[in-house]
Amino acid sequence: MKPIKRMTQTAMALALMASGAAAEGDLVIYHWFEYIPQDLLDKFTAETGINVTMDTYDSNESMLAALKAGGMGTYDVAVPGDYMVKIMAGEGLLDTIADGELANKGNIAPEWADPSFDPGRKHSIPYQWGSTSFSVDSDVYSGDINTTDILFNPPAELAGKINMLDAQGEVLATAALHLGIPQCSTDREQLKALNDLLQASKDNWVSFNSDTAKEVLVSGDAAAGMIWDGFSAKAREEKASITYAFPTQGYVVWMDNVVLLNDAPNRDSAIKFMDFLLEPENIAAVSNFARYADGLTGTAEFLDPALATLPEANPHDGAGPGVFVEACDEATQAVYDQIWTNLKK
Amino acid sequence: MAGGAATGGSAAADTYKSARHWLLLPSWLVLVLVVLAPVCMMLIYSFLTKEFRGGVIWEPTLAAYDQFFFDRGLFGDDPPKIEWTYITIFWRSIWQAGLATILSLIIGFPTAYFIATRPERTRALWVFLVTIPYWVNLLIRTVSMKFLLRDQGPMNDFLISTGLIDDPLRIVNTNLAVQLGLFYSYLPFMVLPIYASVERYNFAMSEAAADLYATKWTTLRRIVLPAVKPGVIAGCILVFVPSLGAFLAPDLLGGAKNFMIGSLIEEQFKGNAGNWPFGAAAAMVLLTMVLILLMIFARQQRRAEASP
Structure with missing residues (x-):
């Protein structure tokens, strides 16, 4: 004992x-x-x-x-x-x-x-607080970057060299802005269009990385990529040609x-x-x-x-609205989960 | 026979007979607490109703398995068809893990053979060298590998500077990168068990075979391989099984573009889906597949031992 x-x-x-x-x-x-x-x-x-x-x-x-x-x-x-x-x-x-x-x-x-x-x-x-949008290496592509076409209908220079965030909410919200449909839509035609858009865009995307979203741009693994504004500002300090976009269709604010x-x-x-x-x-x-x-x-x-003058934090005059990611109800979220799984299957 | 060691020492086995149960207690506790209990929990969870945004509701249902095997369309109200999505994901993982295993075997067997045929005093040093990469965390090794392989990385810089290639080899974010990553991560698991088998092999048998006019190839195929087969099988299992569930290499080196089994399950717990029962069900399907595989191996081995 x-x-x-x-x-x-x-x-x-x-x-x-x-x-x-x-x-x-x-x-x-x-x-x-x-x-x-x-x-x-x-x-x-x-x-x-x-x-x-x-x-x-x-x-x-x-x-x-x-x-x-x-x-x-x-x-x-x-x-x-x-x-x-x-x-x-x-x-x-x-x-x-x-x-x-x-x-x-x-x-x-x-x-x-x-x-x-x-x-x-x-x-x-x-x-x-800040925004979630995307950045482009202006050494690779020097055209207009303030459009969501960069991600969903990219120019030849960027096709196959785009990194997406591995985050369902922000990717699908940006896709909804591109299509001009509401987030958490329940309209079947709109949801099908969203599904089709992602399927068609997938070949243009090289990877889904969130925590290395900055690093893939700096290293050149990706020539364009979704990213948060502050992260992009840090990327620009390491590689001056990385330019943050405020698309005319709108962007995600958080x-x-x-x-x-x-x-x-x-x-x-x-x-x-x-x-x-x-x-x-x-x-x-x-x-x-x-x-x-x-x-x-x-x-x-x-x-x-x-x-105060950070280009990543100060949208230009032509920028679209900043929108928060919405939390969908259970039935709607099930469809969005299915769309996301279809994308990554 | 080389297999004789497995049945030896029945007298010595009795030494601790009286205390046996007490001595085994820690092992049993660990087995029950960290192996059986979590697996049972997963099994139960896979039959429960999903709670929105993670968690379970204690109502039994087959919904998770239904989702795995049947496709009801984007909106869930089409007539059910066979769901190919998850079968594709599983098949992709099996294919990747299989290739990584074969690659490990091709490199690992000669390595193990080499080490086992060195003089006894240097063998420990060789084994030690094989384990050195394990001093560094797997995540860091995988990131380093990405750094080496990337389009503008040292490997491509070197190849271009020597004039061997003009354009960089695109390896990062491809399946090849995933296989290389898995192969590199788990190679020692192949080398060490094979080494242990080859070391016990009695090389006088090879000499005897040569004396009887067997060619080197025949000796390898009919004398060495059967004798070291347990080590080869153990090595293959040790590489294949963790590769099957790996998500670090697919995420970092493969770019996470396509789900693997590991990342599909991870998404159910850590991602937006928050569908714990489905994650548990996918894990149970994986577990069942691995168990069947192991049982086939075990049965073959028993049959091989039983045959004269």
Whole structure:
């Protein structure tokens, strides 16, 4: 019996030590890859004494799957995109932030204070926003790139050299813009046309890569590719000929948001972290790193001046509307899933 | 006979008889907890109703298997036809994994034979060299491979500078790249079991065959290969099975343009589809196929041992 007794004592000691550490403050973040500067996390720890642990994901859907498959209760905050905030709230995964809990909530820019995906900002604060479109290597093709024809009806120079994002929502939303049909359409003719368009375009696409969307353009594996604006700005720093397009048919706009998860093990730390990110100086550090726009007021003085004139963040006059990806209902989504499977079979 | 070792040592086997159950307990626990329990969970999930955006509803249904085998058109209300989509995906994966296995065998067998015929004191060094790539994470090795092979990468630069080719070889984002990636990832799994078999082989038998006027080819075919067959089969299984479910090489080197079994299943859990029962069903179909394959191998081996 003796060894067992000793084991129990050790376990109790460990448990005590663990809870002692929690009292000093921990924070567990579930975040996109390559999306927050380490300096900023260090600054948060220096200011609050809270230890930060971070896991990363590469798509909204994989984050949702991980949370639903037992990740709840592990993480305090996550950073879902617009439509995913709505889905997570609908699934009951998000905790409500009470009025007055966030001291800096007033810093949120008015246009982002009451978004359709989270009315009243009950669960979330703005993190970064930007657009999803595509970039073209202007050394390979010098014609007009501000049209979705680049992806779906490409010129000979680009055919067979296009990388698509491996993300159903953004690819199908862009295809819908190209056809001029609504997202989450239930019209059978429109859906057939969408299916046919993707089947016909597939031969022009060389790969589906999301996390290497920048790298394939810089390395020359692809001459054109779907990409997020900030990622494209980073690509341009490495290869000057990479040009971001704002098609006349329209483009996808997104906003990532920090949300408070239900069953957060360190709810107080999470609130402190959200308040920390609502300070203009701190969120500006994220923008300077990630090259996306923030959703706060008063950040201008802290931002890298180059961001104000960034060609990837400032659409030209002829650009079409920016639209959010929509979350379809179950029956409609089943058809879109089928179209996506047909594309990749 | 070379196969004699397998049945040996019955007296020694009794040494720990009294404690046997306790000593086996950790193995049983691991088997039940990390092998049987997850597989049973998958089996159960594959017969449940899908919850929208991931998760399951505890109502039994055959919907997942229906989706796998029957095509009801884009809108799900056409009369059912045989669904070729998933059969195509499975066939593509089997084909890729099969080619990678054959490639590994062609390179792996001579390598293993070479190592086993070195002087005893240098063999450990050769085996050690084979395992060196395993010190580096598979993801990094696969990315490095892409870097080497790409159109404007070092391999093409070198070939063009030597004047052997004028235009770069397009390898990245093709099936060939996937096969090379799988072959490279799993080659040691082919070399090591064959090496273990060849090392135990009694080369006096080859000499005896030569004395009886057998040609080198006949000796290889009728004496060496039958003796090392267990190692060859083990190697083939160890390469084929993980290749079948691989999704790293297809995604990174093949460009993820076409689903493989692994990426199809991944999409059901991590992608937009969020269809866990269907992912589980596809995994069960894969598991069944692999089990049947292994049973055929096992039966053949038993028959070979039973024959005089």
